Amino acid sequence: MSVRTSTHIALGLCLLLGLSACGEKAQTLGTKNDAKPHTGAAAAFTAQGWKAGDPISWEQQLRTRAQYGQNDHSRSP
């Protein structure tokens, strides 16, 4: 192997090593992992009548609450 070839190989290796420093970690800000509300909150004030973890039961609970609490036409005779 000539001196010239080995110099070329050494230069190539140096370039490769230099480029490897550019492999910076991604700094993207993605969507947060927020827990779904139907999973419930470990709070003492949780409303009764639905099962935490069951999305159907949670939806039904909110629907019932909206009708009972906000629809006065459905409550009046």
Add this chain to the structure above:
Amino acid sequence: MARMKFICDAERCIECNGCVTACKNEHEIPWGVNRRRVVTLNDGVPGEKSISVACMHCSDAPCMAVCPVNCFYKTDEGVVLHDKDVCIGCGYCSYACPFGAPQFPSQGTFGVRGKMDKCTFCAGGPEANGSQAEFEKYGRNRLAEGKLPACAEMCSTKALLAGDGDVVADIFRNRVLKRNKGAEVWGWGTAYGSKQAGQQTAKAEGAKK
């Protein structure tokens, strides 16, 4: 589950500020910050109307579009929330919001303009549901407790409705049919681009022209 929405029935709002008080009390919001407020239209003119305004959790939220650090996110229920750990308090969302919802508490990391605070539809934030950390940053997470927003549940005249868009729209439609007036829903066209609000969507208007 449809999208969570607010409706304020201007025919019923009596400007009592019960919603504002309920919100401040529920989330222990500091002085100078109002996640919700009551606005009177044509104040002093006969026939004036009042409406309760907060973040409307828009379908295509402009605050999300302009945030330079992408701190906003939308839940599956259509609630627009943000991460205070990411917010830099730049105030762009405040300029973009058509409802003036973003608030900037003066005591905070950034001095005069702290991290943004706004209505969460009582859905807390990215911290664990019902945790102390969530309460301190965002207030109570009533949705995870099987409840609706405190402002609407406390409204004495039931002018402010909150919940599944289909359910609240149905309640409001029944009222309009019974009283035969007051079909205009302030802010719905802007927030949800709905024809139900008496305003046409941008697409429909474009087609007309």
